[in-house]
Amino acid sequence: MQRQTFHDVLIIGSGAAGLSLALRLADHARIALISKGPLTEGATLYAQGGISVVLDEHDSLNSHIADTLAAGAGLCDEEVVAYCVEQARTDIQWLIDKGVPFTRETDASNGSDYHLTREGGHSHRRIIHAADATGRAVEKTLEQQAREHPGIDIFEYHLAIDLITGRKLGLDHDRCIGAYILDLEAQTVHAFGARMVALATGGAGKVYLYTSNPDVATGDGIAMAWRAGCRVANMEFI
Structure with missing residues (x-):
């Protein structure tokens, strides 16, 4: 039986x-958080x-911006780089x-409360880290926060199939109003309605035969966005 749900986001x-967005919005809106597998499975978990x-x-x-633009060999969007660095x-x-x-x-003379390392392309020490498993530390911390938040409904082992748009329903608008989601355990498709839909599905690195990308990195969000009429750019960098 198909289940229909409605959330704010x-x-x-x-x-x-996805977890950061959910936690930032959950105090003011009802959130549905969709995960293709276990909540923590994804590229973030494996980031070192x-x-x-x-x-x-x-x-x-200014130094961070300059280093980033130099490393990007002229291909970066300068406004995006400046925004990311400043935020x-x-x-x-x-x-x-x-x-x-x-x-x-541990050395107070280094000018920061946190240990900073220097990586390729950087002219200063500016890499904050959690030992050598930064992604795992971030993912596990945010996972715990999300599971404990009453405003976040978590749906694990749920695969997004396609976005629901007004055009697909024959309406007089083409806004995105939800998504069709496959419950992988029950093998049933459900319609998730929402005032706002956010795609935080990551990349498509698993398309390669030999890769350290997780199995879930299959570009689902990119494909759904394209089918819904969104402009897709910079695909050559995958």
């Missing part, structure tokens, strides 16, 4: 992006390294407030 994808952010007192936003410190503080256990600095 339908978030498809449960990595760092760390996250670039200006925290060192000897570093600057990074606020977003990292949000993760810290949520409880992500970033590695602390």
Whole structure:
């Protein structure tokens, strides 16, 4: 039997992006969070390294922007780069407030409370990390927060099939009003309605025969967006 549900926001994808959005909105809206497999399965869980952010007192936003544009070999959108760099410190503080256990600095002379490393393309130490499993630390922390939040309904082992648009229903508008979701355990398709739908499904790295990408990285969100009429860009970078 098909089940119909309605939420304020339908978030498809449960990595760092999907979980962060759910937690930021859940105090003010009813959230449905869709995960193709277990809630934590996805690229975020396997990310090592760390996250670039200006925290060192000897570093600057302009330096971070310049390094990023240089590494991008002229292909970056400068406005997007500037926005990401400028917002990074606020977003990292949000993760810290949520409880992500970033590695602390033991040498007070280094100008930061957190241990920062330097990676290729960076002119300063600006990689904040949680040992060498930063993605796991972020994912597990946000997962716990999401499971405990009363405003978030979690649907694990649910596969998004296609977006529901007004055009597909014969309506006089073409807004996205939900998605058809397959319950992988019950093998039934359900209609999830929502005032807003967010795609946070990650990339399509699993299309390659030899890859460390997780099995769920199959580009579902990109395909659904394209079928719904969205413009798809920069696919050559997958």
